[in-house]
Amino acid sequence: MSYIYRQTMQIIISNASPDPIYEQIARQMKRQIIDGALPEGAPLPSIRRLAKDLEVSVITTKRVYEELEKDGFIDAVAGKGTFVAARSEEFLHEMKRKLVEETLADAVMNARMLGIPAEEVHEMIRLLWEDEP
Amino acid sequence: MNDNAIEIQGLGKRFGDFALKDVSFSLPRGYVMGLIGPNGAGKTTIAKLVMNLIRRDTGTIRVFGKDNVAAEVEVRARIGFVYDEPCFYDDANLEQHARAIAPLYPGWKQSRCERLADRFGVPPRKKFKALSHGMKRKLALVLALSHDADLLILDEPTSGLDPLFRRDLLDCLADVLQDEGKSVLFSTHIVSDLERVADYVTFLNQGQILFSLDKEELAENWAIIKGDESVVAAVEECDRRGIRKSRYGVEVLTCNVGSARKLLGADAVVERASLEDIMVLMTQQEDRHAA
Numbered sequence: 001m002s003y004i005y006r007q008t009m010q011i012i013i014s015n016a017s018p019d020p021i022y023e024q025i026a027r028q029m030k031r032q033i034i035d036g037a038l039p040e041g042a043p044l045p046s047i048r049r050l051a052k053d054l055e056v057s058v059i060t061t062k063r064v065y066e067e068l069e070k071d072g073f074i075d076a077v078a079g080k081g082t083f084v085a086a087r088s089e090e091f092l093h094e095m096k097r098k099l100v101e102e103t104l105a106d107a108v109m110n111a112r113m114l115g116i117p118a119e120e121v122h123e124m125i126r127l128l129w130e131d132e133p
Numbered sequence: 134m135n136d137n138a139i140e141i142q143g144l145g146k147r148f149g150d151f152a153l154k155d156v157s158f159s160l161p162r163g164y165v166m167g168l169i170g171p172n173g174a175g176k177t178t179i180a181k182l183v184m185n186l187i188r189r190d191t192g193t194i195r196v197f198g199k200d201n202v203a204a205e206v207e208v209r210a211r212i213g214f215v216y217d218e219p220c221f222y223d224d225a226n227l228e229q230h231a232r233a234i235a236p237l238y239p240g241w242k243q244s245r246c247e248r249l250a251d252r253f254g255v256p257p258r259k260k261f262k263a264l265s266h267g268m269k270r271k272l273a274l275v276l277a278l279s280h281d282a283d284l285l286i287l288d289e290p291t292s293g294l295d296p297l298f299r300r301d302l303l304d305c306l307a308d309v310l311q312d313e314g315k316s317v318l319f320s321t322h323i324v325s326d327l328e329r330v331a332d333y334v335t336f337l338n339q340g341q342i343l344f345s346l347d348k349e350e351l352a353e354n355w356a357i358i359k360g361d362e363s364v365v366a367a368v369e370e371c372d373r374r375g376i377r378k379s380r381y382g383v384e385v386l387t388c389n390v391g392s393a394r395k396l397l398g399a400d401a402v403v404e405r406a407s408l409e410d411i412m413v414l415m416t417q418q419e420d421r422h423a424a
Contacts, residue, residue, distance in 0.1 A: 018403070018404065018405055020349075020352040020353060020405070021329075021352065022349060022352070048310060048311050048313065049311065051307065051310075052304075052307035052308070052310070052311065055303070055304075055307070055329050055330070056329050056330075057164075057165065057329060057330055057331055057332045057348055058163070058164060058165070058310060058332055059164065059332035059333070059347055059348060059349055060332075060348070060349065063349050
């Protein structure tokens with residue numbers, strides 16, 4: 001069973017990152033659920049198994065699972081384990097929007113701080129959009 | 134139902150000029166607690182008190198919900214203990230030690246003992262006194278891990294061991310912890326060993342507890358802020374846990390990084406505080422108060 005995770009779930013923890021480890025793990029798992037790398041119904045390792053594999057403490061992976069469950073990404077089934085939750089297209093789309101929104105929020109904050117007007121930012125986004133293949 | 138592996142309340146012990154004062158903490162079942170602090174902070178004293186190797190002056194210690202003195206035999210059989218100082222027979226080898234202690238533990242597993250000895254590379258037939266320092270510690274670990282203990286108390290288990298073996302040991306502990314009934318109390322001053330694996334951290338200095346917190350709380354709210362004198366003002370006094378000043382700048386350890394961030398804006402350098410940072414900054418401040 002653990003073979004499946006090694007194939008599909010990728011988690012990289014950076015000690016240099018200012019973000020707490022639980023956040024790094026949660027973000028990467030959410031991303032992989034949103035983009036479909038972890039499909040609906042896929043079994044996830046137990047909290048203790050994941051802690052061992054990532055060499056982090058149990059309390060950290062416990063918190064990750066609690067957060068993912070609260071946000072509707074995974075379901076804990078008593079006695080069976082934890083699985084990627086069933087999600088509607090609407091939910092997925094909303095989550096994808098949220099991911100993009102987060103990075104845009106940073107950009108907007110920077111623009112505000114540096115005094116760049118909204119129109120210019122819109123123009124930048126338009127240009128970037130057309131640039132990318 | 135009480136679900137703490139260890140529960141300590143108001144523990145006190147005095148000998149000579151050292152005193153353990155009003156120590157209270159609990160370790161929930163299924164987790165790892167790191168007991169950190171400088172040499173002489175009282176880590177070994179706590180470990181010995183839990184094992185009832187020395188008599189406490191005040192307070193209570195409950196292990197699996199039972200008084201550790203009243204239920205001493207039962208409690209000890211469920212604990213795997215690695216002492217800070219070796220306490221083995223010089224002229225006996227691993228096999229002989231195993232044979233001597235196996236009857237004391239209902240959960241003893243000879244096959245596990247042999248597997249661990251092999252994994253750790255401990256020669257089964259070499260006399261204890263002929264082993265290197267590191268090998269002696271490994272022998273102690275093999276014995277402590279071989280009786281399916283519900284609680285491991287490891288007092289400086291990694292001192293004198295190289296990073297490769299320390300890694301292997303942590304991996305071994307993670308294996309033990311796959312069973313959610315198992316708990317570990319791990320005392321060390323090599324705090325990097327605990328950085329990842331500990332769920333709770335209890336910091337002891339000069340016989341007193343400075344904090345006992347889960348690591349997520351530490352990761353979320355504690356940080357080091359670097360800058361000029363203004364960062365000192367930005368961290369409210371009640372949130373300040375340590376200061377280090379140099380000619381070129383100031384570092385402040387805060388336990389409420391959220392409020393400091395609001396006051397400081399985007400310019401401040403805020404870094405995650407490692408356990409080592411925390412230990413150094415907090416004891417420096419203590420020393421200054423003491424002086």
